[in-house]
Amino acid sequence: MLRRNLLKLAGAATLTFGALPAMAQNAPAPFDNPGDVKIALVRYLSTGDFFQSYLSGVEQQAAALGVDLRVLDSRQDAALQADMVDQAIALGVDGIIIQHGLTESMKAAAQRAVDAGIKVVAFDVDVENDAIPQIEQSDYMLAKLALDQAIADHGDDFTAGYVYVPGIAPLDRRDVAWKEVKAANPGITEAAQFGTLDNPIANAVANQARSVLQANPTINVMIAPFDEFAKGVKIAVDEAGLSQDIDIYSADVSTADIAAMREPDSAWVATVATNPAVVGEVSVRALALMLAGEDPGHNVVVPPTLITQDFLNENDVKNMGELGSKMPQFQHADVATADWIALPAR
């Protein structure tokens, strides 16, 4: 641990002083000459804090390695995303990261890239290909940790309101954990289920949650496994004057979420999150391992972290940067690492 920190410090120092990326001497080919390594990030989703942060992680890890990164953004156009993979093949890249997308449209394109001798990793999209490692943030664990915390705080006997929109893959995976918890704890009742992805989400959810709270005064726990949901529920709880009586458990985190959790008497007591920037870094590292001929494993899972309101208050955490420095397991995941891979500066 100490050694890694020292290494990190050394890497940070070189970067801070504007030197070239910290390059380990004994990097295997092709990373002995990283400037010639070209990788492409082919994106399906890009709008929003999560995706922005993911991109910054990819960029930083690519810079730390010193490779040439191309970002191709299809902006939720599935056909275009497949074309972009072909475009990347034509560009002569060495590796491709596929970020989100639809299995149906990406499966063939990913296979074409593999056939062209390009190393491919996929984040949050199953391209059904044994040659392509899956980078995942475990949505199931995300929800499970939040629910475990709810049970730790309230016992296995509480009345919950649940925010959920079916058909959205990560929310569906989080829903599995909630179904299991409900089945295992008969004392936990779901008084109401609601949810919407109408834009701006927090505002639309707030309107719904307000009605739900009025109709179900017995609710004392709100399960909102997506931070936009939690933000909306919190607005409704505040407006109903119930912030002392209801606890909100959620998933994901952002600077704005930290502020909302730390408001005086905030009902939002805990969230569980994977740092999207770390997922981005892991994606690049897994690809780098493959390019160097090493095997990152077929499922590369970035573990989530529980973040409680108490922790934020005790450590006076105000933004994502401070959260990372106070909570090292949030800042760096010890996944897909190697001695020769320089980590991004913190």
Add this chain to the structure above:
Amino acid sequence: MGNERFLNFAIKYGFLILLAGLVIFFSLSTNGFGSARSAVFILQSVAITGILALGVTCTLVVDGFDLSIGSVATSSLMLSAYAMVVLELSAGSAILLCLLMGAFVGLVNGLLIVKFKVPDLLATLGMMFLLIGLQRIPTQGNSVATGMALPDGSTAEGTFSPAFLWLGRHRMDFFLENLLPVPVVIFLLIAVGIWLFLGFTRQGRLMYAIGSNERAAELVGTPVNRYKIMAYMISGVMASIGGILLAARLGRGDIASGTNLLLDSVAAALIGFAVLGAARPNAFGTAVGALFVGILLQGLTMMNAPYYTQDFVKGAVLVIALVFTFYLSSRRSAGGK
């Protein structure tokens, strides 16, 4: 004859009776729907779309259309957050900046339509995309919140001022303590203001004249272009007010496309055509239309109806309202005269 009277009655009061019926139905079938507090949060849920819808109504009156309102609202949401959190301006200047932005966007829309002869739908569609992109440029696609990292590496120190949050969160005492949220008050004031303006002032009546026959209005000396530009400026300012209230309620600058705001408010304005058998855009109808959608959605949520039924119901209401407006009104004018 009785049949025709019934038809007239149905056209005129059908929608209001339906509204009353809904209220009674939800009051009986759910816990806690029929209370002052529910009434208030239903109003709160429609306040922002209602304000946008009133703006759209003004452009509909001059036979135009404003597709950019949703993105003006979210731009104003981002701008107010950016002004306070990053530029550390006061609440007053942030609000002023947003209103000016709304008026300016309306002016550009109006000029595109009037001077450059771009059809209204296309001009405002272009403006919509332009704003969706523009609002993200200053923050590079991130939401604005206190403590966010800035491009130069420092963190944003400004906060939403309490005076600004007051706009979205304060509740006034009205019969009950802490009952009436400020956005609802603003919505009601704007509704009355637009209603008086469109129905009872010379300018408002001229706008209706432009909408029903632009050429005739021009021939009798109405400065048609100026009024059209004014309609778009009103629409832009209303949308920016909506965005300010949204920012004050959320307490952060979330990036959002505003498409749902656009669709909901256009639906409210169109449903408004049917109220009292007006068969034309009108402020009272728009406010009732917004309320109608709000009551339905909140009532359904209280009954635990899943989200997709809500879109379905919204669509059904709109279709029924349009049938009221166009079919029944055409029968009335054909048969009655």
